[in-house]
Amino acid sequence: MIFNKLSRRFSVVVMGLMAMLSVPVAQAEYQLNMTEGVTPISHELYGLHMLVFWICVAIAVIVFGVMAYSIMHHRKSKGAVPANFHESTTVEIIWTVAPLLILIGIAIPATATLLDLEDAKTNADITLQVTGIQWKWKYTFVDEDVSFISSLAQTSRDVIKEPTGNENYLLEVDNELVLPVGKKIRFLFHSNDVIHAWWVPALGVKQDSIPGFINDSWATIEKPGIYRGQCAELCGKDHGFMPIVVNAVSEPEYNAWLAGMKAEAAAAASSADREWSMQDLLARGETVYQANCSACHGPTGAGIPGAFPAMTGSPVVTGAAAGHVDIVVNGKAGTAMAAFKNQLNDVDIAAVITFERNSFGNSVGDTVQPSTIKNAR
Amino acid sequence: MYNETTHDGEGAHSDHDHHGPAKGLMRWVTTTNHKDIGTLYLWLSFTMLLYGGSMAMVIRLELFQPGLQWVEPHFFNQMTTMHGLVMVFGAIMPAFVGLANWLIPMMIGAPDMALPRMNNWSFWILPFAFTMLASTTLMESGAPAFGWTFYAPLSTTFAPDSTDFFIFAVHLMGISSVMGAINVIATILNMRAPGMTLMKMPLFVWTWLITAYLLIAVMPVLAGAVTMMLTDRHFGTSFFDAAGGGDPVMFQHIFWFFGHPEVYIMILPAFGVISAIIPTFARKPLFGYSSMVYATASIAILSFMVWAHHMFTTGMPVAGELYFMYATILISVPTGVKVFNWVTTMWKGSMTFETPMLWALGFIVMFTIGGLSGLMLGVAPVDTQYHDTYFVVAHFHYVLVTGALYSIIAAFYYWVPKWTGHMYDERLGKIHFWWSTIAVNVLFFPQHFLGLAGMPRRIPDYSLQFAEFNMISSIGGFAFGLAQVFFLYIVIKTIKGGEKATDRVWEGATGLEFEHLSSPPPYHSFNEAPPVK
Numbered sequence: 001m002i003f004n005k006l007s008r009r010f011s012v013v014v015m016g017l018m019a020m021l022s023v024p025v026a027q028a029e030y031q032l033n034m035t036e037g038v039t040p041i042s043h044e045l046y047g048l049h050m051l052v053f054w055i056c057v058a059i060a061v062i063v064f065g066v067m068a069y070s071i072m073h074h075r076k077s078k079g080a081v082p083a084n085f086h087e088s089t090t091v092e093i094i095w096t097v098a099p100l101l102i103l104i105g106i107a108i109p110a111t112a113t114l115l116d117l118e119d120a121k122t123n124a125d126i127t128l129q130v131t132g133i134q135w136k137w138k139y140t141f142v143d144e145d146v147s148f149i150s151s152l153a154q155t156s157r158d159v160i161k162e163p164t165g166n167e168n169y170l171l172e173v174d175n176e177l178v179l180p181v182g183k184k185i186r187f188l189f190h191s192n193d194v195i196h197a198w199w200v201p202a203l204g205v206k207q208d209s210i211p212g213f214i215n216d217s218w219a220t221i222e223k224p225g226i227y228r229g230q231c232a233e234l235c236g237k238d239h240g241f242m243p244i245v246v247n248a249v250s251e252p253e254y255n256a257w258l259a260g261m262k263a264e265a266a267a268a269a270s271s272a273d274r275e276w277s278m279q280d281l282l283a284r285g286e287t288v289y290q291a292n293c294s295a296c297h298g299p300t301g302a303g304i305p306g307a308f309p310a311m312t313g314s315p316v317v318t319g320a321a322a323g324h325v326d327i328v329v330n331g332k333a334g335t336a337m338a339a340f341k342n343q344l345n346d347v348d349i350a351a352v353i354t355f356e357r358n359s360f361g362n363s364v365g366d367t368v369q370p371s372t373i374k375n376a377r
Numbered sequence: 378m379y380n381e382t383t384h385d386g387e388g389a390h391s392d393h394d395h396h397g398p399a400k401g402l403m404r405w406v407t408t409t410n411h412k413d414i415g416t417l418y419l420w421l422s423f424t425m426l427l428y429g430g431s432m433a434m435v436i437r438l439e440l441f442q443p444g445l446q447w448v449e450p451h452f453f454n455q456m457t458t459m460h461g462l463v464m465v466f467g468a469i470m471p472a473f474v475g476l477a478n479w480l481i482p483m484m485i486g487a488p489d490m491a492l493p494r495m496n497n498w499s500f501w502i503l504p505f506a507f508t509m510l511a512s513t514t515l516m517e518s519g520a521p522a523f524g525w526t527f528y529a530p531l532s533t534t535f536a537p538d539s540t541d542f543f544i545f546a547v548h549l550m551g552i553s554s555v556m557g558a559i560n561v562i563a564t565i566l567n568m569r570a571p572g573m574t575l576m577k578m579p580l581f582v583w584t585w586l587i588t589a590y591l592l593i594a595v596m597p598v599l600a601g602a603v604t605m606m607l608t609d610r611h612f613g614t615s616f617f618d619a620a621g622g623g624d625p626v627m628f629q630h631i632f633w634f635f636g637h638p639e640v641y642i643m644i645l646p647a648f649g650v651i652s653a654i655i656p657t658f659a660r661k662p663l664f665g666y667s668s669m670v671y672a673t674a675s676i677a678i679l680s681f682m683v684w685a686h687h688m689f690t691t692g693m694p695v696a697g698e699l700y701f702m703y704a705t706i707l708i709s710v711p712t713g714v715k716v717f718n719w720v721t722t723m724w725k726g727s728m729t730f731e732t733p734m735l736w737a738l739g740f741i742v743m744f745t746i747g748g749l750s751g752l753m754l755g756v757a758p759v760d761t762q763y764h765d766t767y768f769v770v771a772h773f774h775y776v777l778v779t780g781a782l783y784s785i786i787a788a789f790y791y792w793v794p795k796w797t798g799h800m801y802d803e804r805l806g807k808i809h810f811w812w813s814t815i816a817v818n819v820l821f822f823p824q825h826f827l828g829l830a831g832m833p834r835r836i837p838d839y840s841l842q843f844a845e846f847n848m849i850s851s852i853g854g855f856a857f858g859l860a861q862v863f864f865l866y867i868v869i870k871t872i873k874g875g876e877k878a879t880d881r882v883w884e885g886a887t888g889l890e891f892e893h894l895s896s897p898p899p900y901h902s903f904n905e906a907p908p909v910k
Contacts, residue, residue, distance in 0.1 A: 212619020215692030240836030306518025
């Protein structure tokens with residue numbers, strides 16, 4: 001079975017190679033070169049990339065050409081007699097100065113592009129704060145009071161053993177980032193834990209998000225569409241599983257989306273004031289746990305020995321509720337345990353704590369209510 | 378004529394006034410002989426090449442197709458981390474130290490290294506260091522999984538418990554390297570035969586002299602970085618912890634202040650090897666000897682001033698980015714001079730293409746490809762798109778595998794007849810070259826495409842658009858790995874026997890080791906200084 005699959009894929013590879021040798025295939029899904037992208041910066045980067053690339057090709061053709069000629073003609077088997085020249089200051093000076101001039105030719109456009117790239121501060125229409133969290137992204141629209149977390153979609157998680165049917169495997173998220181076209185967006189990057197890097201090739205943006213630092217970058221998206229990217233800096237176990245999806249839309253659609261996000265947040269806040277039943281908390285808690293906690297503490301609560309503690313039988317989980325609430329809300333300094341007050345709302349935290357206390361073989365039997373979390377913040 | 382050239386092979390020195398090697402295992406434990414220690418280093422390096430290579434096979438196996446089939450992400454990260462550490466510190470660096478031990482005394486007409494007991498110690502630290510590093514794989518938390526660049530805070534606050542073993546192992550490797558470097562410098566500066574002026578030294582000796590200074594300058598910086606990690610982890614400091622007022626970006630500055638010269642530590646001796654092989658098989662003296670020396674020195678000096686080109690996405694000020702871009706692309710000038718000199722050495726020569734020459738030519742072509750992609754990476758604004766992608770992976774494997782490793786293999790084929798007195802099997806050597814060269818390009822060339830198309834490095838799984846090139850790359854990887862097992866067979870076969878090598882070995886060979894010593898050389902060579910023309 002697995003061999004059938006492998007041989008199928010192998011024949012695709014062979015056919016692909018043959019196609020590359022004959023004519024370019026219009027439908028091919030692979031890509032050989034950098035994208036031209038959809039922002040002014042990405043166009044500039046693409047142009048500079050191609051300029052430097054062709055300069056390199058020219059240098060390679062000359063160097064390898066001379067070498068190949070020499071290998072063909074100056075060989076002993078063809079009766080070549082070795083010359084004895086071995087020094088020429090003139091020649092050395094020429095091939096020191098010529099590359100220098102080429103480098104100056106590269107440095108001038110490169111400097112111009114770099115200055116454009118770094119021009120995030122002037123005339124920004126929208127400021128978006130991007131926070132890297134192991135292993136998801138948090139987006140906060142600074143002037144709009146809208147904030148949400150975006151992580152790998154369940155449809156990708158479900159097919160991790162056999163992803164071939166899922167076109168956007170590992171490049172799809174639960175909550176897309178919606179941005180308007182034609183507006184200058186200033187991104188502010190920082191991190192809650194380790195260093196991540198927010199990278200969307202089509203936007204020409206790759207910037208590290210670093211704890212203790214705020215970096216910036218910018219993009220003005222020219223045309224509507226879905227643009228996908230990934231975390232580019234090794235950030236731990238699930239580094240390969242924190243994609244980025246930007247949905248660029250017209251301004252009215254963007255405003256409608258913002259209004260919808262605000263209404264959702266208001267509804268969530270009001271539901272925090274009522275008393276929740278054990279059953280509702282457990283149901284919601286399981287979803288929250290699998291999305292936010294299972295990466296470290298394991299889908300079955302077993303943890304990873306030596307690295308992340310287990311849920312089952314944990315003294316924190318089975319102890320007094322106050323201690324359990326404190327560690328989830330405020331995190332634990334000096335460890336990978338994050339302060340979830342910055343990531344989840346009261347209901348989600350209450351639900352996941354209740355779930356942990358009554359699952360994976362734990363049976364404390366109590367519920368933790370959203371109001372408790374509200375007071376603990 | 379110098380008396381030792383009259384000896385022919387084993388037993389010849391028994392009538393000499395010196396003892397031969399001790400018998401059995403203790404010969405290798407207690408040896409202070411530069412040839413024995415060189416052999417030990419080379420075998421350690423080969424062992425580590427196969428160990429690090431087997432981890433590369435795990436990586437390529439998991440990346441053979443999309444989806445997670447073979448290993449978990451945490452284990453995958455351990456593999457990439459350990460592969461990098463083992464290859465850099467275990468395979469490439471010790472191989473060059475092994476070549477230095479074997480060759481420098483013979484090339485400068487010295488009887489041995491200047492500090493033979495320290496030489497023994499600097500080798501014997503290494504097996505313990507690597508055993509300790511390798512043992513982390515068996516620990517409960519698994520091996521370090523934060524990449525060979527171990528960026529904080531992933532390597533401090535968020536690291537597995539085994540990180541402390543990693544820190545101690547890195548300390549030991551650093552101590553060993555610094556001792557080795559001191560020995561090289563002391564030998565070259567004090568033990569040259571009369572008449573062997575600095576500007577008459579073979580380029581391999583020159584490149585190693587400069588490399589040794591780089592080692593002494595930067596290994597303590599690495600030691601400082603891991604020590605700060607240790608105190609951050611256990612003693613309440615916050616060097617790299619933003620929550621305590623520390624600075625995670627400072628870690629990268631310190632690491633790359635070590636790391637960039639380290640790159641040249643791994644390539645400068647390779648330049649020396651190539652500069653020995655090309656003239657021999659072109660039957661023509663090296664073109665531009667003195668400019669080669671100056672280019673090597675320039676590269677070494679520049680290597681200290683470009684470190685932050687690894688950090689163009691960390692949010693440096695524009696002025697900093699501009700400076701590091703200009704300084705970085707400037708390195709391509711002296712590097713270009715070297716390539717031009719090699720090509721001109723071949724020009725109007727009388728070339729033959731024995732195995733060492735093939736590997737050397739492969740080096741020039743593929744190292745140049747890696748150098749040109751390096752130039753692209755040096756251009757700061759576009760580097761923001763190349764950074765941390767498979768384009769970078771392709772680049773540094775072109776310079777380290779088809780660069781550094783190819784030069785080491787070339788050096789093996791070039792000098793092994795001198796060392797053992799046996800010619801290797803020419804047919805097998807050529808098969809090894811073509812097999813490796815085809816495989817290595819199938820392995821690494823498609824990774825350029827993957828990186829440009831948007832595949833980040835260090836991911837255990839990828840989206841479907843990357844499937845074809847990853848599969849091609851993996852096939853090349855398995856073939857290249859197998860080729861090095863074949864190399865092991867060639868090495869053993871050559872040591873055990875083979876056609877008798879002449880003292881000169883190669884028609885066009887020059888240098889004291891070929892002109893004044895038998896093949897194999899006596900256990901103690903140059904008890905009297907040879908005449909230097």
